[in-house]
Amino acid sequence: KAGVTQTPRYLIKTRGQQVTLSCSPISGHRSVSWYQQTPGQGLQFLFEYFSETQRNKGNFPGRFSGRQFSNSRSEMNVSTLELGDSALYLCASSLGTGETQYFGPGTRLLVL
């Protein structure tokens, strides 16, 4: 079974731009979560989607948004990029509530 895939793997953007990241979960997984990983803050939860509905949201500004499609694929959007948004963005999928999360390789975003 293929794992979680994320595209693109690397991105360079400038301040003020917006970016869209994509995540394809493991086949059959309906829950997709997004995390931001930075050296200083570690892994921080952004939001979780299940069956196209956002179920949980972390403590991030409204510039961070996401959505999930009917095939469970998910996208994350960051608008008006700031230097501090430079991070590794990880997507994780699971079968459902309380199930193990499996992570993708991440998208490394650099904001200049």
Add this chain to the structure above:
Amino acid sequence: QQQVKQSPQSLIVQKGGISIINCAYENTAFDYFPWYQQFPGKGPALLIAIRPDVSEKKEGRFTISFNKSAKQFSLHIMDSQPGDSATYFCAASTSPAGNQFYFGTGTSLTVIP
């Protein structure tokens, strides 16, 4: 506020030794405690996980010890190998409202040959 506190931040162990990483939590609603291993340039990979109805779980060289009353859990890596050198994260989640995992800050493990 860090929901899951992890220590130590870094750990150096000789090959063949035991690596021990500790985590503590406050939220008694947490009901699932996984450990993840992350190599540079990769996403975290599930190593082993435990639920609070058991006090210990072993898979190969990896063991989780869980102390519900103390709200602590730890990862033991027996016979540590250089290939175990990675960053380890503990995590905790509570499922009723969906999947929201809280991660520790990570432990960088180096196993010296």
